[in-house]
Amino acid sequence: MFLGEYSHSIDDKGRVVMPSKFRGELDGGLVITKGQERCLYVFPNDRWDTEANKVLSLPRTDPRNRSYSRTFFASASNQSLDKAGRCQIPEKLRLYAGLGKDVTVIGVADRIEVWDPQAWDIAALEGDEYYADIQEALSGEGI
Numbered sequence: 594m595f596l597g598e599y600s601h602s603i604d605d606k607g608r609v610v611m612p613s614k615f616r617g618e619l620d621g622g623l624v625i626t627k628g629q630e631r632c633l634y635v636f637p638n639d640r641w642d643t644e645a646n647k648v649l650s651l652p653r654t655d656p657r658n659r660s661y662s663r664t665f666f667a668s669a670s671n672q673s674l675d676k677a678g679r680c681q682i683p684e685k686l687r688l689y690a691g692l693g694k695d696v697t698v699i700g701v702a703d704r705i706e707v708w709d710p711q712a713w714d715i716a717a718l719e720g721d722e723y724y725a726d727i728q729e730a731l732s733g734e735g736i
Contacts, residue, residue: 630716
């Protein structure tokens with residue numbers, strides 16, 4: 594399970610070091626693709642298969658599903674960690690997420706997200722606003 598928040602940098606070749614706590618689950622390879630709110634999703638290969646199958650199960654008769662599927666798969670990039678624990682982030686994905694030199698890497702249980710630090714700060718504040726309400730709903734006391 595991926596947990597925590599980490600500050601890292603992207604080098605001149607477009608590589609980012611994955612947190613050491615995440616590397617064991619990424620040794621078999623990983624897939625990077627567009628995420629929601631302009632972040633990037635990083636999936637270990639086995640988890641990617643699960644996500645891909647979910648997308649493939651959507652009815653192709655719905656144009657929104659076709660569009661989502663195209664974006665999800667066309668933007669995906671197979672990567673692996675090098676000996677220093679770095680993975681390449683393709684330029685198109687860096688542009689999509691607005692990534693500069695500094696990035697925030699977060700663990701979100703079954704996936705990793707890579708964020709522009711300022712965008713992450715905004716998203717984290719928004720998340721804090723929902724946190725109490727959702728925690729109440731999970732405990733059966735609210736919503």
